[in-house]
Amino acid sequence: MTIPIITDLAVARAGILRRAFLDDDTATVTTVAEIITNVRQRGDAALREYTHRFDGVDCEVIEIPRERLAAAAADIDQSLRQALLLAINGIRRFHERQLRNSWVEFSVEGALGQIVRPLDRVGIYVPGGAAPLPSSLIHAAVPARVAGVREIVVCSPPQRSTGEPAMAVLAAAHLAGVDRFFAVGGAQAIAALAYGTESVPRVDAVAGPGNRYVIQAMRMVYGTVGVVSLPGPTETLVIADQTANPRSVAADLLAQAEHREASAILLTPDWGLAEQVQREVERQLAALPAVNAQAARDAVTRRGGIVMVPDLTTAFALANEYGPEHLCLLIAEPWAYVGEVRNAGGVFLGEDSFEVLGDYVAGPSHIMPTEGTARYASPVNVDSFRKVISLVGLNRAGVKRIGPAAIRIAEAEGLFAHAAAVRTRLESLDNDGRE
Structure with a gap:
């Protein structure tokens, strides 16, 4: 079978759930540096x-x-x-x-x-x-x-x-x-x-x-x-239980796997589903055009797999460790588990919320964090293209209340010109006899 079934969680963590980051490729770094220098100069x-x-x-x-x-x-x-x-x-x-x-x-x-x-x-x-x-x-x-x-x-x-x-x-x-x-x-x-x-x-x-x-x-x-x-090769992680349709699970895995260098992983506690999905992946690969089938076969063989977990709690713990770009929940009560999700670019809940709709027409941007960056990054959104400028418009009452604390902190940092700038203002207030 093309997509392996992995029963040892330690093997899964050391294998398909542990990414090989692309920026470690010395040849790529060297080539790109040369290109950037050439474009800057010419x-x-x-x-x-x-x-x-x-x-x-x-x-x-x-x-x-x-x-x-x-x-x-x-x-x-x-x-x-x-x-x-x-x-x-x-x-x-x-x-x-x-x-x-x-x-x-x-x-x-x-x-x-x-x-x-x-x-x-x-x-x-x-x-x-x-x-x-x-x-x-x-x-x-x-x-x-x-x-x-x-x-x-x-x-x-x-x-x-x-x-x-x-x-x-x-x-x-x-x-x-x-x-x-x-x-x-x-x-x-x-x-x-x-x-x-x-x-x-x-x-x-x-x-x-x-x-x-x-x-x-x-x-x-x-x-x-x-x-x-920094959206690199796409990735999808599916959590599915015994209620999932194996055809849908296989289709969701292959939909991402046909991208080059993609990752497609299933976590499930149900052995029967795992075997059915494995057979469905083979059947659906055979129906794809040759070029797409080859890319998808390579992805599910080298960077994909079906990982057996003891329960859904373990599945969500592994998913949070992995931080997938796409997290697809094909389980009986997906909304009941939304609170368990800490790290993911996007969460797709249930049979009718499959990830391909998010790729095209659902609404949120499909440019989502990959390679585990979902632990700190967000999908492209409005704030990606905006900035915040802080406004500080204090009056003399404000200076008088918070100025002494600023002096104390500045002196603790050894920045005595900072402290002097505040002290000058406070002395001026005292001399004026005004607040």
């Missing part, structure tokens, strides 16, 4: 050379005109256009609920508050290659637009067959309200967004999924620009 010329080398396309002009985006949106199949619009509207409605506002609180001591401001310009990376992802574009661009970002810039590699990014991606850019679009992919696109070139504007933050080279580039440019997340 700008558009380097972008054109890398596009020729990696994508097999010669592009003198790397920016796609907005008229071409509009034409693509008009030319795509109308059923796809309507599906994209349905997704965009659902994503917008969901993220509008996340908006938080600026606030100021006044008191007799003055005022404190915060200003919430959108970023001015963000860059979104959209993978191309064998599976262009218009869904990833809208799952980043729509929350950014809801956040109030002034300018959204997209980079996506051109296809060898057409010399431009996939038409569905171009159409999605127009429908989502993207401002500028560049036919550039890979680590070189991230470098261009971070440092700017003659054509590509420098952005404030970058978002979007990508392969190991793209994610490594994001790591390297962090600090020069903000990095919204």
Whole structure:
């Protein structure tokens, strides 16, 4: 059988539940560092050379005109256009609920508050290659637009067959309200967004999924620009009990496994279900197109498995240790266990809330934390594209009350100029004889 059944929890923890992080690849780090340096030094010329080398396309002009985006949106199949619009509207409605506002609180001591401001310009990376992802574009661009970002810039590699990014991606850019679009992919696109070139504007933050080279580039440019997340190879973890439909469980595992380098894991206390799912994975693999089947087979064989657990409590403990991007609950009472979840990018509850709907049309962004970063990171959301500026507007009454404490702490830290700045204000208040 392709997908193994693992009965020893220690073996599972040391194996499929223990990730091999991609940033440990020295060759990848070296290659990406060279690309970033070249793009910083040579700008558009380097972008054109890398596009020729990696994508097999010669592009003198790397920016796609907005008229071409509009034409693509008009030319795509109308059923796809309507599906994209349905997704965009659902994503917008969901993220509008996340908006938080600026606030100021006044008191007799003055005022404190915060200003919430959108970023001015963000860059979104959209993978191309064998599976262009218009869904990833809208799952980043729509929350950014809801956040109030002034300018959204997209980079996506051109296809060898057409010399431009996939038409569905171009159409999605127009429908989502993207401002500028560049036919550039890979680590070189991230470098261009971070440092700017003659054509590509420098952005404030970058978002979007990508392969190991793209994610490594994001790591390297962090600090020069903000990095919204580092979404590496996708992963799904299913917890299922005896009530689960084995066909659904297998389908949910394979839906993620067909992505390259994906992970697909099932935790279950039911041996009968484990065996049925194992057989279903084989049956469903046989029905997939050859290329997809090969990728999925590789994923479930090398980075997937069915782990037998004594009970659901153990399953949730393992899931929290693993911190999956997608946590799918195919159990009798999924809502009863939501409180047990501490680490996950997204939780999908029950037979009718399967993860593929989240990939496309459910509402939350599908760009979620991977590689265990769900223990501290969140999916892409409105706050990914906004910042908070603190407001401090104290008056003399406030200075008089809290100033002495500031002096005491400053002196404890050996920062006597800090203390003197406060003492000067307090002495001035005493001399004025006013509060």
